[in-house]
Amino acid sequence: MAEKRFPATPKKRQEARKKGQILKSQELTSAVMLLAIVGLLKMWLPNVFQRLANIFTYTANFSGDWNLQSLWKVVIDISWQCLLILAPVFAAALVVAFAVNILQTGPVFITEPMIPKFSRMNPVEGAKRMFGLKALVNLVKSLFKVLVIGYFLIDIIRKNMDVFPALQGAEVGQSVIFLSGLLFEMAWKIALAFLVIAFADFLYQWWDYEKNLRMSQEEIKEEYKQTEGDPLIKGQIKKRQRMMAMRRMMEDLKQADVVITNPTHYAVALKYDTAKYPAPYVVAKGQNEIALRIRAVAEENNIVIMENKPLARSLYSQVxxxxxxxxxxYKAVAEVLAFVFRLNKKRRSYSA
Structure with a gap:
């Protein structure tokens, strides 16, 4: 198998994107979501405590008869309050996840990954996925996460070991405020640590994505053939186009007024038609073999041939x-055409 050492072409990247091969780190999405949720809860927590207190007060002071209808009403009311508590958190998580994914991948809608493929059920391929490099990287990330959570949990407990016994004599509200502060401190540290892990994962995903898209020299050649066409066929097409252009030029040459030569290396045929252009224009030109063919056609059609080396070179290179x-x-060409028109007039008078 040829070594794949060349970066992917834009066409290969576009095809990979259509197949669902997109650079994306799920760890980055999760880390930013965790950071956003922790920040939201920090601001939302007083409202949460207030709504929870209202729920307890509502259930404790419920004065109706406890039957199926009243129980159902209590359940509906409590569920609504819980929804009001959790809705902002879920909405924030959804918005952040959507925004981070869009920033990573851009707007994309892919259906091909959803098509069932029997190759995914291949046990050999499944074993490769289980024991491959990606599986090892995922295992390392999971271990790092567990170590991070364990480290910060132990650190919080160790720093407040003397404070925890004193909570037994504190009021419930004070204990809740103190413990929630510790939890938020630990959550902030864990979220930031996860963000560092996510950044490392993004770099790995980028490396793995580029590695999988690399192309061999044969693949690049094959893609070029598919995009630009087979060089042999393309050469034949260009050859036919040149032949057709040459035939058209030789037909147009028959209507020329004069052919200016070098005398053999260059030949430029001019036509002056005021109905078409306000100045003389080139109907044929060529050098070497084509110049000789132009001279031959001009002689066959009684077109005046004039030798003017500097003018022939200038017309060939500039027009x-x-x-x-x-x-x-224009002045040099006008002098040539004036001479040609006088010469043609004499020819017509002699023939008459």
Whole structure:
């Protein structure tokens, strides 16, 4: 198998994107979500405590008869209060997850990964996924997460070992405030640590993504053939196009007024048609073998051939087929055409 050492082409990247191969770190999404939820809960917690107190007060002071209908009403009321508590958290998590994914991948809608493939059920491929490099990286990330959580948990307990016994004599509200402060301190540290792990995971995902997209020289050549066409066929097409262009040029040459030569290396045929252009224009040009063919066609069609080396070179290098002569050459061309028209007039008078 050829070594894949070349970076992916834009076409390969586009095809990979259509197949669902997109650079994305799920760890980054999870870490930013955790950080956002912790920050939201820090601001939302007083409201949560207030709503929880209202729930306890509501259930404790319920004065109705306890039957199926009243029980159902209590359940509905408590569920609504719980929804009001949890809705902002879920909404924030959803918005953050969507935003982080969009920032990583851009807007994309892919259906191909959802198509069932029997190759995914192959036990050999499954074993490769279980014991491959990606599985090892995921295991290392999970171990790091467990170590991070364990470290910060032990650190919080160790720093407050003398405080915990004193909580037995404190009021419930004070204990809740103190413990929630410790939990938020630990949550902030864990969220920031997870963000560092996510950044490392993003770098790994980027490396793995680029590695999987690498191409061999043969793949690049094959892609070029598919995009630009087979060089042999393309060469044949260009050859036919040149032949057709040559035939058209030789047909147009028959209507020329004069052919200016070098005398053998260059040949440029001019036509002056005021109904088409306000100045003389080039109907044919060529050098070497094509110049000789232009001379031959001109002789066959009784077109005047004039030798003017500097003018022939200038017209060949500066004027393309179908273009009028530039202003700096117009005087020299006008003198040539004036001579040709006088010569043609004499020819017609002699023939008459």
């Amino acid at each position: 393309e087929l179908g273009q009028v002569v530039p202003g700096e050459l």
